[in-house]
C-alpha cells in the first residue's frame with residue numbers, strides 16, 4: 225500500500241490522533257504558560273530566586289522525555305495524566321526563563337514613572353511590566369510549543385493520546401506492510417501541526433503585542 | 440521690583456507676579472520638607488543630609504546643583520519614590536511621610552527626563568492612565584485627554600492615536616507633562632524634564648511651561664543642572680551643594696546679583712557674565728577710536744595715517760561716513776577711484792543699541808577681533824575690540840559683587856539667618872574671583 229493510500233484508508237484514526245495531539249500540546253502549553261509566568265513574576269525581583277527557577281526548570285529539561293514519563297507512571301498512572309504532567313514540566317523552562325529576562329529587561333525609568341504616577345504594584349505589573357515583557361514571553365511559548373510537539377509523541381509510550389500512537393505502532397510492527405507508513409504518517413502529522421501552531425503564534429503576536437513596541 | 444500684595448506667601452517671583460486670574464482646577468499646595476535625610480544602603484555618607492525647605496503654594500522652585508549632589512534623591516523623596524531615612528514631608532496640611540505612597544502619588548504629578556512614556560500605550564492611553572486610576576468615567580477621561588493635549592500644544596486629532604516612538608523628543612516631553620497634569624494634582628515634580636531635547640526645543644518647552652504655570656498655578660519642584668533654565672523658570676532657585684545642602688535659596692534676581700558665597704558665585708559664574716552682556720548695551724561702553732579716512736582721500740595721506748596712526752590700521756569711510764574698508768599696514772593704499780580699493784571690506788558692524796552680547800559675537804567672528812560701531816544712520820562712531828569688552832564686563836561684575844556684599848551685610852544686619860535663605864550662613868564671598 226502506498227503512503228497516501230494508507231492515509232486515505234486510515235484518515236479517521238489519523239484525524240483523531242492529530243486532534244488529540246494538538247489538544248494535548250495546546251492545553252499543556254496553556255498550563256505551562258500560566259505557571260511559567262507566575263513563577264517568573266514571583267522570581268524576577270530576586271537574584272537567587274530567578275537563578276533557582278531557571279536552574280530547576282533547566283534541569284528538568286535534561287531528563288530524557290521517555291525516562292520522565294516512565295518515572296511518572298508509577299506516580300500518576302497510565303494515560304492522560306503522565307502526558308499532561310510531562311508536557312507541562314517541559315514547557316515551563318522557556319517560558320520561565322523568558323518571563324524573567326523580559327520582566328527584568330523593563331527600563332527602570334519606566335518603573336519609576338509608573339510608581340511616580342501612582343500605579344499600585346499590581347497595576348504596574350499588569351499594565352506596564354507584563355505587556356512590555358510579553359514579546360519575549362511569547363517567543364518562549366513558541367519555542368516550548370515546538371519542543372512539546374515532539375515530546376508529546378513519546379507520551380504514547382504511557383498510553384497517552386496523540387500521533388505518537390501511530391509512530392509506536394509502526395515501530396512495534398517494523399517489517400510489516402504498513403509499519404513505515406504509520407511512522408511516516410505520525411511524523412508528518414506532527415510536522416504539519418508544528419507549522420500550523422507557529423503560524424497561529426505569529427497571528428497571536430500581531431494581535432497581542434502593542435504596535436508601539438512591535439519590532 | 441515693586442511687589443504686589445501676595446496672596447501666596449512665597450509667590451513673589453516674576454512668574455507668580457505675572458499670574459492673572461485664579462485658575463479653574465486645583466491650585467498648588469505648599470510643600471514642607473523637614474530635616475529630610477537619605478542614606479543609601481552601602482553609601483559612604485548620606486546622599487541627602489538634613490534638608491529643610493518650604494515651598495509656597497503655587498510657587499515654582501528649581502533645584503540646581505552639580506551632578507550627583509542629590510537633586511533627584513531630594514525630589515523623589517517628595518513623592519516617596521525614595522523613602523527618606525529620616526525627616527518629614529508635608530503637603531498642604533497633611534503629613535504624608537507615613538501615608539500610602541500610592542495615595543500620595545495621585546496628588547503629585549511626576550514628569551522625568553526622556554518623558555517616561557509607556558511605549559506600548561498610545562498618547563491618549565498614557566495621558567488617560569492617572570484619571571482612569573482615579574476612577575474617572577471613560578467619557579470624562581476622554582474629554583480630559585483632549586484638554587491636556589491641547590494644553591501642551593499637541594493637536595489631539597493628530598496625536599491621540601500615536602505611539603511614543605512615533606513622536607519627536609520634544610513631543611514626548613509634552614505628552615509626559617500632559618500625563619503628569621492629567622488628574623489635576625496640586626503638586627508637580629519634574630526631574631530634568633527637558634534635559635534630552637535640543638536647545639531650541641528646550642527653550643520652546645520652557646516657554647510653554649511658563650505659560651501653563653501662569654494658568655494653572657501648581658506648586659512645581661523642578662530639577663535641572665542648567666542654571667539658565669533655573670533662572671528662566673524659577674520663582675525661587677535652590678542652589679544645592681553636595682549632599683543636597685542648601686547653598687542659597689532665593690529669587691533668580693537675588694542669586695544673580697547677590698550670590699551668597701563663593702560656591703553659588705562659581706555656579707552662577709559664566710552665566711552671570713553672559714547675562715551681564717545681555718543687559719548692557721554698546722552705547723554704555725567706551726568705544727575706541729581708529730584713524731579714519733575717506734575713500735576718495737589721496738593715497739599719500741592714507742599711507743601717512745597708516746604709518747603714523749599708532750594702531751596699524753585705518754578705517755576707510757564712504758561718502759555717508761559709513762565704515763567701508765579696513766586697511767592694515769602693508770596693505771597697498773588705494774588707487775584713486777574708480778579702481779577697487781585694497782584692504783578688507785567691512786562685513787559686519789554693530790549699532791550702538793546692540794547688546795554687548797551681540798557685540799561680542801561680532802568681535803569674535805571678525806578676523807581682526809574688532810568691530811566698528813555705528814550710529815542711527817549707519818555712520819561710524821567708534822570701534823569695539825575684545826580687550827575693551829572684557830574690561831567692561833569685568834568692571835560690571837565687580838560692581839555687582841560690591842553690591843552683593845553690601846546687600847548681604849544689610850541682610851545679616853536685618854534678620855540674622857533669615858527665613859528661606861541658606862542653611863549654612865553665607866560664607867565670605869571673597870573667593871568669588
Ligand SMILES: Nc1ncnc2c1ncn2[C@@H]1O[C@H](COP(=O)(O)OP(=O)(O)OP(=O)(O)O)[C@@H](O)[C@H]1O
Nearest residue numbers: 479480482486505506507508509510511512513664
Ligand atoms: N539607588 C542608589 N543607591 C546608592 N546610591 C545612590 C543611589 N541613587 C543615587 N545615589 C547616590 O546619591 C547621590 C545623589 O544622587 P542623585 O541621583 O540624587 O544626584 P543628582 O543631583 O540628581 O545628580 P544628576 O544631576 O547627575 O542627576 C550620588 O552620589 C549617587 O551616587
Ligand SMILES: [Mg+2]
Nearest residue numbers: 510511512630
Ligand atoms: Mg538626577
